[in-house]
Amino acid sequence: MGKTMNLTLKVWRQKNAQSKGRLETYELQGVDADASFLEMLDILNTQLEKRGEEPVAFEHDCREGICGSCGAVVNGQAHGPMRETTLCQLHMRHFNDGDTLVIEPWRSRAFPLIKDLVVDRSAFDHVIRAGGYITMRTGSAPDAHAIPVDKEEADVAMDAAQCIGCGACVAACPNGSAMLFVASKVSHLAHLPQGRVEANRRVLNMVAQMDREGFGNCSNHYECEAACPKAISVEHIAKMNREHLRAALKPTGS
Amino acid sequence: MRLDSKVPAGPIEQKWTQHKFEMKLVNPANRRKYTVLVVGTGLAGASAAATLGELGYNVKAFCIQDTPRRAHSIAAQGGINAAKNYQNDGDSIYRLFYDTVKGGDYRSREASVYRLAELSVDIIDQCVAQGVPFAREYGGLLDNRSFGGAQVSRTFYARGQTGQQLLLGAYSALMKEVQNGSVTLYPRREMLELVVVDGRARGIVVRNLLTGAFESHVADAVLLATGGYGNVYYLSTNAKASNATAIWRAHRKGAYFANPCFTQIHPTCIPVHGDYQSKLTLMSESLRNDGRIWVPKDPDDPRHPNEIPEEDRSYYLEETYPAFGNLVPRDVASRKAKDQCDKGRGVGSTRMAVYLDFRDAIERLGRETIEARYGNLFQMYQRIVDEDPFTQPMMIYPAVHYTMGGLWVDYNLMSNLPGLFVAGEANFSDHGANRLGASALMQGLADGYFIVPYTVADYLARVQPDRLDGAHAEFRAAENAVSDRTRRLLSIKGKRTVDEIHRELGLLAWDKIGMSRNRKGLEEALSEIPAIREEFWRNLIVAGENEDLNQSLEKAGRVADFLELAELMAFDALHREESCGGHFREEYQTPEGEAQRNDEQFAYAAAWEHQGDGQAPVLHKEELTFEVVTPTQRSYK
Ligand SMILES: Cc1cc2nc3c(=O)[nH]c(=O)nc-3n(C[C@H](O)[C@H](O)[C@H](O)COP(=O)(O)OP(=O)(O)OC[C@H]3O[C@@H](n4cnc5c(N)ncnc54)[C@H](O)[C@@H]3O)c2cc1C
Ligand code: FES
Numbered sequence: 001m002g003k004t005m006n007l008t009l010k011v012w013r014q015k016n017a018q019s020k021g022r023l024e025t026y027e028l029q030g031v032d033a034d035a036s037f038l039e040m041l042d043i044l045n046t047q048l049e050k051r052g053e054e055p056v057a058f059e060h061d062c063r064e065g066i067c068g069s070c071g072a073v074v075n076g077q078a079h080g081p082m083r084e085t086t087l088c089q090l091h092m093r094h095f096n097d098g099d100t101l102v103i104e105p106w107r108s109r110a111f112p113l114i115k116d117l118v119v120d121r122s123a124f125d126h127v128i129r130a131g132g133y134i135t136m137r138t139g140s141a142p143d144a145h146a147i148p149v150d151k152e153e154a155d156v157a158m159d160a161a162q163c164i165g166c167g168a169c170v171a172a173c174p175n176g177s178a179m180l181f182v183a184s185k186v187s188h189l190a191h192l193p194q195g196r197v198e199a200n201r202r203v204l205n206m207v208a209q210m211d212r213e214g215f216g217n218c219s220n221h222y223e224c225e226a227a228c229p230k231a232i233s234v235e236h237i238a239k240m241n242r243e244h245l246r247a248a249l250k251p252t253g254s
Numbered sequence: 255m256r257l258d259s260k261v262p263a264g265p266i267e268q269k270w271t272q273h274k275f276e277m278k279l280v281n282p283a284n285r286r287k288y289t290v291l292v293v294g295t296g297l298a299g300a301s302a303a304a305t306l307g308e309l310g311y312n313v314k315a316f317c318i319q320d321t322p323r324r325a326h327s328i329a330a331q332g333g334i335n336a337a338k339n340y341q342n343d344g345d346s347i348y349r350l351f352y353d354t355v356k357g358g359d360y361r362s363r364e365a366s367v368y369r370l371a372e373l374s375v376d377i378i379d380q381c382v383a384q385g386v387p388f389a390r391e392y393g394g395l396l397d398n399r400s401f402g403g404a405q406v407s408r409t410f411y412a413r414g415q416t417g418q419q420l421l422l423g424a425y426s427a428l429m430k431e432v433q434n435g436s437v438t439l440y441p442r443r444e445m446l447e448l449v450v451v452d453g454r455a456r457g458i459v460v461r462n463l464l465t466g467a468f469e470s471h472v473a474d475a476v477l478l479a480t481g482g483y484g485n486v487y488y489l490s491t492n493a494k495a496s497n498a499t500a501i502w503r504a505h506r507k508g509a510y511f512a513n514p515c516f517t518q519i520h521p522t523c524i525p526v527h528g529d530y531q532s533k534l535t536l537m538s539e540s541l542r543n544d545g546r547i548w549v550p551k552d553p554d555d556p557r558h559p560n561e562i563p564e565e566d567r568s569y570y571l572e573e574t575y576p577a578f579g580n581l582v583p584r585d586v587a588s589r590k591a592k593d594q595c596d597k598g599r600g601v602g603s604t605r606m607a608v609y610l611d612f613r614d615a616i617e618r619l620g621r622e623t624i625e626a627r628y629g630n631l632f633q634m635y636q637r638i639v640d641e642d643p644f645t646q647p648m649m650i651y652p653a654v655h656y657t658m659g660g661l662w663v664d665y666n667l668m669s670n671l672p673g674l675f676v677a678g679e680a681n682f683s684d685h686g687a688n689r690l691g692a693s694a695l696m697q698g699l700a701d702g703y704f705i706v707p708y709t710v711a712d713y714l715a716r717v718q719p720d721r722l723d724g725a726h727a728e729f730r731a732a733e734n735a736v737s738d739r740t741r742r743l744l745s746i747k748g749k750r751t752v753d754e755i756h757r758e759l760g761l762l763a764w765d766k767i768g769m770s771r772n773r774k775g776l777e778e779a780l781s782e783i784p785a786i787r788e789e790f791w792r793n794l795i796v797a798g799e800n801e802d803l804n805q806s807l808e809k810a811g812r813v814a815d816f817l818e819l820a821e822l823m824a825f826d827a828l829h830r831e832e833s834c835g836g837h838f839r840e841e842y843q844t845p846e847g848e849a850q851r852n853d854e855q856f857a858y859a860a861a862w863e864h865q866g867d868g869q870a871p872v873l874h875k876e877e878l879t880f881e882v883v884t885p886t887q888r889s890y891k
Contacts, residue, residue: 016802032528034640039530042753049751049806054797057805059320061493063533064634066418067324089637114464115803122441125321129433133426134385138305138703139376141383145340148394158387158412161419165323194385 004030005097009044011056012104017113023102033093037080038063038070040092057116065089065229068164071171072117073104078168078227086166086229106171110178110214121167123213124181130209131202132185134195147193157191160184162230172227175216179237180224182210187236190243200247207244257510257861257876260664261365266882270369273665277708278715285310287719289473290710291458293445293500295322297417297695298678299479300424301702307431309707311714314471315428316440316460318495318808323425326481326493327698330417331538331631333399333409334695336374341398345406347371352883354693357403357583358658358686359835359851360885361513361859363878366665370684370693373700378410380703384423388412399627401691402539403583403890409692414538414630420695424702443469444808446739447732448476448504448674455504455674456722459732461740463808466800468733470724474717475673475710478504479702482657482679484517486816486823487768488760490654491523491536497812498819501661501680509669510861510874512662512682514819515827518689518836519769520655521587524638525607534653535638537610537631539691542580542587544615544624545648547571549599549608559601559609559647570594578890585688585836585849586890588652592769593847595651602649611647652769656694658685658836659826662861662876666709667701670861673717675710677701682859687835740800743810748793752809755790756816762786763820771827772840779824787817822862822871829873832856844887853885 007028014021028047031040038060045055061069065086072087074080080090095101103117111119163184170178186203189195195202218237225234262273280288288311292303295317303315317325337350350371355362378396382388388410389397398407412419431437443460449470450456457472483498484490505511522537548567555562570590572579580587591608600606616624621644625632632643639649660682661669667683668675678698685693723729762782766775790813798804833842833849834856842850858875865871 032530034527035530036532036638039532042532043530046751046753049795049797050749052795052797055806057803061319061324061495062326062329063494064329064535066415067319067326067328067493069319069324085637089634091637091640093640118803121320125323125429125439125441128426129429131433133430134383135430136383137308138301138380138427138707141376141379144338144378144382145395147382149390150394151390151392154387154390157385158389158419161387161412161422162415164328164418165321188387189385192385192387194383 003033005033005092005095007031007095008100010100010102013056013116014113016115021113031092033091035092036063036088037090037092038088057118059118060088063088066164068166071106071166071168073106073171075102078106078172079229084229084231106167108170108176110176111167111170121165123178123215124165124167126213127178127182127206127209128185131205134189135198149192153191157188160188160191160232160236163232164230166229168227168229169224170215172223173216174221174223175219177218177224178210178213178215179218179240180228180232180234182206183236183240184232186243187239190239199243200250203240203243203247257662257670257874258664259363259876260666261363262665266365266368269365270372274708277712280711280715282310286312288312288475288714289314291316291471291473291476292479293458293477294325294479294481294678294680295428296325296327296479296481296678297421297424297698298702299477300325300421300428301699302477302479302677302706303437304424304427304431305703305707306710307434307436309711310436313431313437314440314473315437316443316445318442318444318463320441322428322439322441323422325421326496327421327695328418329493330695331414331536332401332540333411333416333692334377334420335401335408335690335692336378336410336696337371337408338375338378340396341407343406345408349406350374350408353404354684354690355686355883356888357690358688359849359888360686360853360857360880361834361878362684362686363859364880364882367684369705370697370700373704374696376704377696377699381420381423384427386412386419386423399540400543400581402542402581402587403690411540414628417695420699424699445480445500446503446736446811448507449728449732450507450671451722451726451728454672457729459729459736461736464803466802466804468736470729470733472722472724472729474714474719475675477675477677477706477710478661478680479677480680482660483816483819484654484657486759486820487654487763488756489526489531489534489764491520491534494533497815499812499815501676502815502819504661504669504671504674506864507671508864509671509674510662510863511659511822512859512861513659513826514823514862515767515830515837516658516687516835517654518584518656518658519588519652521584521591521652522610522650523653524635525602525604525649525651527604535634536653536655537635537648537650539584541610541628541631544619544627545580545610545612546614547580547608547610549594549601553598559611575890582890583688583690585838588769589838591652607649607651609647610650612643613647616644654764656689658682658687658689662859666712667705668709668713673713675706677706687837740807740811743794743807743814744796744800746791746794746796748795750789750793751795752806752813755786755794756813759783759786759813759817759820763823767820767824767827770838770840773828776824776828780821780828783817783821783824790814790817825871826860826862830856830860848887851887857885
């Protein structure tokens, strides 16, 4: 329907963590400009399968920018050239006929490679497990209107809570830091009155776990914010730092 | 076998309270001795696993994705219903119950729906306490919006990402229990077989999606919360990994499949645009609060929609249904859009779309308000279609969205197989023949947080933990079956990819088991589906091997099951000689073109029992009796 384009793709192929990877070149013809980036990869994969070759492994599920499954570095940029856009929401009309696209997986010590463009992001789960929640039992909640919440605070909490856990922040950071991911959860909960009583434990445990997972330090490059498909602001990192400082100054256990 | 819904006696408002009191409990010291498998970690599974973990059972939770936070529930946009009546607009538990039974076109079980409405209020309390950042008003209290099929504002929301926030809430509760050691997480596992021992569900066999290993897990009870099967149609609003394999495998092992033909077509999706297309994108129904649906009166009107004056537009929903207008239930809105397009009045390059226009709302409320309400949806639309809904109407068309059918369960959410529980979209439960907007999230969380934990306990209290292990012959047999099937898929080495065959199935299902159905089409479907299935097993190509991450192999297994399920859907649709909710049989309609139910003959849930390949399934009926709400012809005029 729309205009079509021819592309040269250089895609990272690697069978598993043990084997060596390399960029493989593929020529792809007649891609519809209205196709999404992942649909373009589908077209490539169909061609590969028809030739009896293994398709490129890449993660995806919702294809609506919300599940956080997809992600790759395209020409050096996490999730490609469009701001606030996951790979699945990136459309081919933003590229030109004849372009060469280099497509690589997230690269970070804390995200070991599994295959082709698929990496292991379970480090994020480990950080949440360490404290990214409010401790309460099902059925024990008071009426939802028992605690009013300042609308502006609730809105900031929601801004932070939008994180989809895709890992682009880590991939974009020169140090492979996960500060924006961790901060988004800490800041989301820190802006709400619920769960305030365990705020100190939460931030200390989550940050300690983040360090154990092998993420790098934050040295204020702000590449994370630029790469974040949900535009989560680095101000949440500042919020987390304040929470952490306050918690660290308190005697333990409180 | 007689289908006993196990609805407790007594007045409808007291059934659940009384039942909770009568159910057995497991002594806290004994709970660790019982293992419960929870398959699926969407809203229903994550909430159930977290709560069962809190109670002290030994819980194992499985999902396909790398983490529970990515389950399909994450994509729900619009909101979740609850009968809080915070708006003081006349809502009540009774009204939510009534709306749901009516919206479902009187094909749901009254007692279960009442309980759902009752529990809706607890869900909101629970989620707020977990830190779900619902939208609020300046007074600090919760905001609400309206949704189709209701005349009150009872929908709670978190911008356009309600499912995400609710799922992250349930996920955080789950991770808390993982940290406490009561839940063990098994991500990147796909259940490929249910294991039944001595008539009881005793475990599952999963494939480790990274290594290809087939792993047996033994338990005292199994809960399936694996979501819906809308991806039978290939193109749908569901996530790509959404599938029917877990429930279909259970069905083949004896669990009854109820109302498989009850599928929901959502009226407001971005229209199909190309044959490479991999999924359809939903535009939340909440848009119908402020957007007005229309088509040009003259099908060949060459003008840009902005240039078409009021008198040349047909606001066909507002004209036909003055009381509900653009907020009629989904099945009605979808069918009417199809009618318009079938009459040649569709718009856009494919003529398979209608306009959803915000011009008047922007004029009335200002761009800022509309932006605050729908900003992210408008952005999503612009991204995909490359047009700005602030300056010209959106184009929308219906798409497959949700499946009301699923495994049959009794009031305790237990299937006919003892020990097999089913929650969330995977069961057939509460929505009858049509689900109202914002009610799936409510049902998933009601099932998971508030129903299953009690009813599973009641079941466990009646069985003794034993020393059954994975070496049992039934587990060995199931592992072998799964391994053989996998090797068979890899050894066909034909010419067509999984997606190609899946697309073919999808087109057929959309044409013949889709928005409207007739005898001829259904009979054709019943002869064409087996042919596609044969082609699949003869001419499929799956590259790679089992002992590795192999996404084509995963898809192939799911499509193999869709190819069987599609046939059952057609079979069910053919047998149900009436129209109700999402099941529209062209032969059965009122003179005005509305669905014509036949309560005399079809006021039942159709639960199908598998009889082996190539054999017709056997029908079991759960008669639906309406003691509280009197079935009438639904009217939204
Ligand atoms: C785009 C969209 C928007 C929606 N918006 C709304 C809304 O606003 N309000 C509303 O009420 N409803 C909405 N719905 C419907 C609602 O989101 C779903 O019905 C609901 O989230 C289903 O939840 P679930 O827990 O039953 O299953 P899912 O969230 O689908 O989770 C299924 C789980 O099962 C796992 N699984 C599946 N098969 C297997 C297997 N074989 N082995 C192991 N694990 C398996 C998956 O990994 C996943 O964890 C929307 C749906 C869509 C598609
Ligand atoms: S596939 Fe879900 S965010 Fe891209």
